Amino acid sequence: MRVTVIGGGTMGSGIAEVFAQFGHDVILSDISDSILRKSELAINASLKKLSEKGIIKEPERVSERILYDTNFTAYDSEFYVEAVIEKPEIKSEVLHKIKNQNAIVATNTSSISITMLSKYAPNPKKFIGMHFFNPPVIMKLIEVVSGYDTDGDTIKRVMDISKSLGKTPVMVKDFPGFISNRVLMALIREAIISLEEGISDAAGIDTIMKLGMNHPMGPLELSDFIGNDVVYDILNVLYNDLGYERFKPPVTLRNMVYAGKLGRKTGEGFYKYDK
Ligand code: NAI
Incomplete structure (x- = not known):
């Protein structure tokens, strides 16, 4: 074809x-x-x-x-x-x-x-x-x-x-975020909120999800990998289109995007990377 x-x-x-x-x-x-x-x-x-x-x-x-x-x-x-x-x-x-x-x-x-x-x-x-x-x-x-x-x-x-x-x-x-991003963004958002609330640090949260749930990457590591700007944009789409509070983009994420801490691609996000 x-x-x-x-x-x-x-x-x-x-x-x-x-x-x-x-x-x-x-x-x-x-x-x-x-x-x-x-x-x-x-x-x-x-x-x-x-x-x-x-x-x-x-x-x-x-x-x-x-x-x-x-x-x-x-x-x-x-x-x-x-x-x-x-x-x-x-x-x-x-x-x-x-x-x-x-x-x-x-x-x-x-x-x-x-x-x-x-x-x-x-x-x-x-x-x-x-x-x-x-x-x-x-x-x-x-x-x-x-x-x-x-x-x-x-x-x-x-x-x-x-x-x-x-x-x-x-x-x-045809629903906002389909299944993949709807479920994934809820997870990443909750990880960011947990970080904001000081329940654990980034490495702690990611280690818990990797070793406890067998996820290959922790949610914050994954957000850095996807690009924190992309995560922010998708959360905005989910929040605006579905209207659920559970998709409201965290302020920490917004500020990281404004500060250019987009993750791997800029060398810094929730973690620092060698460029
Ligand atoms: P990208 O930025 O790497 O590539 C987009 C390409 O589109 C660029 O090379 C750009 O020059 C080209 N482009 C822009 N305007 C054009 C035009 N008028 N005609 C032809 N080409 C044009 O973006 P990426 O990551 O490849 O994303 C592409 C699509 O895939 C997006 O809709 C994105 O949401 C989706 N997607 C991305 C994933 C990812 O992990 N990056 C995963 C799944 C879907």
Whole structure:
């Protein structure tokens, strides 16, 4: 199948790599050639790692299946995955450019309503959420999100395609944060509130969740990994859209975002990192 992935950042590059790994021809698009060169370098480095680990056999052949082009409208695909930045106005503009009404169009959004975005897609019946996790080549889950108009055939095809990519798809409805971020953000928020209340320090809270609950990362470590700004934005979406007090962004988190303590990417968040 020919697949167009729009947005060649962290997620788009990984998603393009997954489709190519499983034999699909991929067009990966972004706004500039220099960004696409970076995507290509990241994909090839990742393919090299996968082949060293024996997960894939012929990295060069996988790499050859990906074509990089800033103009995705020059190609017609059966399947599109939109993975541009988490801004409704940018996503709607990109979706509007896709003209094939028979193609399935999936968005990788983590917090925007699928039903809202579907109004900009060529065919709302064939528009769906396909929420991959970072890094897409490693993480097994795909949260498949049906919008108000998504038809049964599209849901079935996306569930099947997800399985064919070696993933486990789970279907959810179009609710703020779906399941993954709704449950995860409640956990991270409670960890931050516990820190604010001085019940324990960051290392203590994370150690309790790692050793006591068998979580691979503590919630504060995870917030630093995701990016405290991203966590803050998602909490705001959940709080505004659902109205539950339990999603109110903690002031400590807000202040950390204002101070640029965004976590790993800035070298400091709940912990300090070597940059
Ligand atoms: P990113 O910032 O790494 O990549 C976004 C890419 O979109 C950039 O390369 C940017 O140049 C490109 N872009 C912006 N405007 C564009 C346009 N008009 N046309 C084509 N490309 C354009 O962001 P990331 O992390 O890859 O996120 C992408 C999407 O995936 C977002 O919707 C995000 O919520 C979602 N997501 C992110 C996860 C993560 O852990 N980073 C996990 C799951 C979903």
